[in-house]
Amino acid sequence: MSLTVLSDEQIQGLLENLSHPEADQFVDVVKNALHEYSTGTQSIQDGTVHQPERTVISSKITGATTLFMPSCSTLGHAVKVVTLSSPSADPSLPAIRPTGSVTLYSPEGPPVGFLHAQNLTAFRTALASSCLLIKRATVRTLTVFGSGLQAYWHIRLALMLRGDSIRQVYIINRRFSDNARNTFKKLSGIPREIKEREGWDQAEFSLLTPGYGEFDRLQKDHLRAADVIYCCTPSTEDLFDASILTNHEGRRKGRLIVAVGSYKRNMRELPKELLLQATKTHTAGHLHYHKHATEGGVLVVDTLDGALKEAGEIIDAGLEPKQLVELGELVMIHRLAKEEDESLASQSSETSSVSESFDRSDPASTGTAMSTVYGSESGNSGSGSKRSSSRSPSRRGSSGGFSLPFHHRRSSSRGVVSDDRQPKQQPQQSGQDNHLARWLTAGNVIYKSVGLGLMDLVVGFEIIRLAKEKGVGSTVEGFSS
Secondary structure: OOEEEEOHHHHHHHHHOOOHHHHHHHHHHHHHHHHHHHHOOOOOOOOOOEOOOOEEEEEOOOOEEEEEEEEEOOOOEEEEEEEEEOOOOOOOOOOOOOEEEEEEEOOOOOEEEEEEOHHHHHHHHHHHHHHHHOOOOOOOEEEEEOOOHHHHHHHHHHHHHHOOOOOEEEEEOOOOOHHHHHHHHHHHOOOHHHHHHHOOOOOEEEEEOOOOOOHHHHHHHHHHHOOEEEEOOOOOOOOOOOHHHHOOOOOOOOOEEEEOOOOOOOOOOOOHHHHHHHOOOOOOOOOOHHHOOOEOOOEEEOOHHHHHHHOHHHHHHOOOHHHEEEHHHHHHHHHHHHHHHHHHHHOHHHHHHHHHHHHHOOHHHOOOHHHHHOOOHHHHHOOOOOOOOOOOOOOOOOOOOOOOOOOOOOEOOOOOEOOOOOOOOOHHHHHHHHHHHHHHHHOEEEEEOOOOHHHHHHHHHHHHHHHHHHOOOEEEOOOOO
């Protein structure tokens, strides 16, 4: 068995030059992993998919925090080790940029890969965010807080996947730093043929810092104009005033808001009022309800367990498990829709049984976060039964999960929603499905990520596959112990 060793420069080179189909392949790999994690299609008891809690070690002497993140799946096992500056470190100590490695093992134990983790970490985090980005109907303007690798890869993947519609990228940073210079240099240094191929050769980029006299006004304008807002800073306080997006004018437009920079209880990027607005109970007669962008009634998270323990914004807002839904559950909806479409194509005579399945598995009756997503008033009322644990409702083993309705509208990799497969004989289903589609494609969707080691594992194996295909990296043959 061979061991593949990849440096950070080699990984960056591979990822920078992904074609659109290759980028789509990476997104699909992450979707499948999140689906398995959230829905219990692979049982933890069987030892096939497991994501233990991370172990954290901090040093007051060096100001460093080191994270140890093991994971396993059907592909094999992985251990990721990352060291970075602690948020509470003495400011006089040298800053430590996030750096480390991912070691990958075969299911039988021998190591198969040793990968530098710097670009890999930022890339896989942006990949998960892209699972929501590709569903959006309109992606013309990006507003990005931060200018490090997380910010760069969120911008870069958005350009790869939706570059044909992106026309403006606003970067907001606390100062004009080396990171900001490097980010602009890397974006401008991308060959013109790649920019033209991805469709963003005419896009404009700008940087805003608090030192500019019109900062407050321009920040508000940039946030209001954004179709997608990326928050990629290790901040311990809100990045902007909530009222910019929660008042009447701010809520006229739906946005995808992604927060990936904060990862501990004392850290936060999004204001509490914004989260409470997104999960607020609304009734059909609510004033101005139909004039505002659709709300899902929940926040999307990568891991429910991790978000409840480590996401400072969610903890500060006092949100409960029923107000959070894992990204893997939304991926499951897409997968079921695809499988059902394929089934209907070959067995169109079974439509009636599909309808019966929907009647038996109406998510509005589950009392979970998913019932809120489907626009159920009973789900929004808060009177449904609470989860008995912090686990996502369908991550209780394959026999204990709830079923979801079929025939959801499908979205392509460019985020265009197709209506031509929507059945017309199921009005109840259509109403719930319309709410879900409006929310995911044009509503206010907030996604909070604290990191999931399982993504390092699956993305790492995919990078190794791509590296071997393109002859990149060092290989040690016969490595078995």
